[in-house]
Amino acid sequence: MKAVCTVLCLLLSAGLARAQGTVQLQPEMLSRFIGKYCSKCHGANEPEADLRLDNVSPQISRDKTERTWRRVLEALREGDMPPEGEPRPDAKELKAVVDHLAIAISRSTTLLEPLPQYKTAGIEIPHATADEPKLKRFSQEAAVKYLDDGAVAWVRTYKCITCHSSGTYMAERPGLTKMFGPPPVEVHKNFTDAVYIESADKGDFWFVWRTLGLAEWDKHVAGELSDHTDKALKEMFSRQQNNGAWNIAERRIQIPHVISEFELAVQAARAITAAPGWLEKLEDENLRQRVERLRKYFREYRPRNDYELALLLRVDTLLPGVVSPEQRRQSIGMLRRRQQEDGGWSTRRMSNVQDWSVVADPRIADAWQSRPDANNPGSDAYMTAFAIVLLREAGVPATDEQIQEGIAWLKGNQRKSGRWWVQSLTYPGDNRRHFTTYIATAQALRALHLCGELEPAIATE
Numbered sequence: 001m002k003a004v005c006t007v008l009c010l011l012l013s014a015g016l017a018r019a020q021g022t023v024q025l026q027p028e029m030l031s032r033f034i035g036k037y038c039s040k041c042h043g044a045n046e047p048e049a050d051l052r053l054d055n056v057s058p059q060i061s062r063d064k065t066e067r068t069w070r071r072v073l074e075a076l077r078e079g080d081m082p083p084e085g086e087p088r089p090d091a092k093e094l095k096a097v098v099d100h101l102a103i104a105i106s107r108s109t110t111l112l113e114p115l116p117q118y119k120t121a122g123i124e125i126p127h128a129t130a131d132e133p134k135l136k137r138f139s140q141e142a143a144v145k146y147l148d149d150g151a152v153a154w155v156r157t158y159k160c161i162t163c164h165s166s167g168t169y170m171a172e173r174p175g176l177t178k179m180f181g182p183p184p185v186e187v188h189k190n191f192t193d194a195v196y197i198e199s200a201d202k203g204d205f206w207f208v209w210r211t212l213g214l215a216e217w218d219k220h221v222a223g224e225l226s227d228h229t230d231k232a233l234k235e236m237f238s239r240q241q242n243n244g245a246w247n248i249a250e251r252r253i254q255i256p257h258v259i260s261e262f263e264l265a266v267q268a269a270r271a272i273t274a275a276p277g278w279l280e281k282l283e284d285e286n287l288r289q290r291v292e293r294l295r296k297y298f299r300e301y302r303p304r305n306d307y308e309l310a311l312l313l314r315v316d317t318l319l320p321g322v323v324s325p326e327q328r329r330q331s332i333g334m335l336r337r338r339q340q341e342d343g344g345w346s347t348r349r350m351s352n353v354q355d356w357s358v359v360a361d362p363r364i365a366d367a368w369q370s371r372p373d374a375n376n377p378g379s380d381a382y383m384t385a386f387a388i389v390l391l392r393e394a395g396v397p398a399t400d401e402q403i404q405e406g407i408a409w410l411k412g413n414q415r416k417s418g419r420w421w422v423q424s425l426t427y428p429g430d431n432r433r434h435f436t437t438y439i440a441t442a443q444a445l446r447a448l449h450l451c452g453e454l455e456p457a458i459a460t461e
Contacts, residue, residue, distance in 0.1 A: 023104050025069070027058040033097050037082045037089060038072075050159070060104055067115055071158075073101040086201070117434070118153035118165075125149060128434040130421055138411040140454050142418030143445055144180050147173055150438055151183070155190040161210050163257060164435035166190065170213025171270070172442040174220035176449060180457045182221045191217070195228040195235075204239045204246035208268050211236040215275040225276045233275060236268060237290045244297025256307055256347060256382070256425070257439050259356050265297060266311055269318045298322045305351035306334055313390045332394060335387050336402060343405030344379025344413075345387040347436075353425060364426065381420030382436055384409050385443035389450060398451040407451055410444050420444050 034042075034053045042053040053072065057065045075081035076098050082088050089097070118125040125146065126132075135142070151169035154162070161167055170191060173183045191213045214229040239246060245261040246268060257263070272279050272291065282288055299322050303309040313331045316323035338345055353368045368374060388406045396403060415421050422436040448454050 023060040025058040025060065025104055026100060029097065029100065030058060033089070033093070037087060040086070050157075066105065069101055070105055070115075073098065073105060076101070117437075118150045118157075120153040120156040123149045123153045125153070125417060128419065128421060128437040130423065132415040132417060132421060134412070135414045135416055138414055139418060140445070140448070141457065142416075143414065143441055144176070144418075144457075146418035146441060147438075147445070148184060151187045155187050159190060161191065161194055161206055161213070163205060163209050165438055167209035167213060168257075168439050168442050171209070171216055171267070172446050174216040176445060176454075177220045178456070179449065179454055183217075188217055188221075192228050195232050205248065205264055207232070207236045207239050208246055208264055208271065212267050212271040212274070215271045215278075218276050219274045223276065225278055229275055230278065233272065233278060234287070236271065237287055240268075240290050240293065242293075244293040244295075256350070256356060257436070260304075260308070262301055262303075262308055263311060265294060266314055266318075269294065269298075269315065273318045295319055295322050305355055306338065307347075307350035307356075309334055310350070310387070310390055313394045317393045328394070332391065332396070335391060339387070339402055339406070340379050342379055343384075343402075343409040344381075345383040345406070346377045347380050347383040347422070347425065348377035350383060356425060368425070379409060380422050380440070381410065381413060381444055382422045382440035385420070385440060385447040388447035389443060392447070392450040403451065407448065407453060410447065411453075414444075 038053050041048045042051050044052065044054055047053075051068070051071060053068070056068050060066045060069055072081070076094065088094075115127060116124045117127050147169060151166055151173070154165040154169075166187060169183065169187060177183070191210055194210050195214070211229070211232040214226070214232050218224060218226050218229050236246075241247060241261075243261075245265040248259075248261050248264055272294075279291070282291065298315050298319065303312065309327075309331050312323050312327050313335075316328050335345070338349060340346060348368070353365045384406050388403055388410075391400070391403060392398065398404075410420070413420060419437050419441040422434065422440040424434045424436050445454070
């Protein structure tokens with residue numbers, strides 16, 4: 001009874017009301033905030049990202065209003081809105097709006113039917129949930145379809161490049177071109193178009209992920225360096241900091257995947273080594289110095305948790321000679337020790353929750369520490385797949401017993417939709433985002449591919 005009263009008081013204090021299947025927001029507070037910080041880009045005239053806020057209903061109901069308010073909440077949480085260079089609310093004002101929307105949307109979850117995880121014309125992927133049944137047999141076709149459909153739906157709906165969906169897709173899916181054909185052209189066009197639009201208000205993570213996706217396409221699909229990828233590489237390095245890394249902008253983003261400057265720098269290293277011939281033929285002295293600055297950053301960096309220690313294996317693969325042999329041995333040894341009895345690996349065992357992100361949000365740590373499995377988290381698809389990827393990239397053979405146990409875990413935990421379920425560490429209370437599920441699926445396919453577990457679906461010469 002006490003818990004129920006606490007929830008009711010929280011809802012009432014936030015100005016929420018339930019009426020005939022809807023959740024009522026505070027219109028005065030939100031209209032004032034939108035008018036001050038959002039209407040310039042999201043008004044009636046050509047609203048950016050097809051997100052119009054001047055006429056959105058203050059009632060969250062079963063129609064598109066919930067999706068709209070979720071987009072607003074996500075952008076505010078992650079620092080995407082208002083964009084850099086525009087007037088921004090102070091911390092207290094921002095927190096008030098974010099908390100109000102979070103409570104309302106959490107409340108709507110109990111009232112409304114779950115929204116699809118991805119949806120556009122002809123595509124509808126159900127929301128991600130731990131209750132989704134597992135497939136009796138592994139299906140590579142279902143996994144690839146999930147990735148392809150999710151990326152297409154994302155670029156049609158949001159158009160933005162983001163690390164957890166379209167960015168992940170373009171970083172990983174082109175590498176499967178020989179197996180399953182190239183990714184849809186409209187996803188690639190979303191990235192090429194982004195090279196020629198005004199991008200001054202974008203954060204460094206956007207430049208890095210845009211460049212990585214284009215570089216991977218050139219490597220695996222086009223087979224040669226394109227002008228837009230070359231331009232993207234130069235723009236990416238124009239954003240490099242003096243320490244050799246890129247600014248993560250203290251965003252609340254998916255844990256793990258891009259939660260520190262170090263991890264973003266690793267993605268940048270992937271971009272420069274994937275772009276066909278770019279690094280080998282580099283003559284521009286300024287760019288050469290910036291590449292060396294990146295190498296120096298990696299040589300001097302000291303991992304702050306086991307996850308970053310594992311990432312040193314990727315740095316070693318991309319830029320040989322930067323990581324010492326001892327660091328390499330430590331990374332491999334740590335990953336071997338971290339494997340669990342069921343053959344999988346656990347993301348939550350790679351770091352304390354409060355140490356994942358550059359933004360220390362105590363609510364995230366509290367949410368996870370209150371879970372029944374807080375002291376004994378089980379294996380999950382993201383870390384299982386990623387550990388296999390890193391070990392294989394480091395030269396550990398696919399026949400290795402521990403890798404084979406990890407492969408068996410992955411094959412036994414695929415869901416009916418084709419994806420692998422992983423609950424987001426960033427938004428543990430939001431049962432409809434869980435973008436780590438999408439990230440994990442991309443990594444699972446890469447892990448299986450590196451271990452020779454996939455069969456070509458297209459004719460080969």
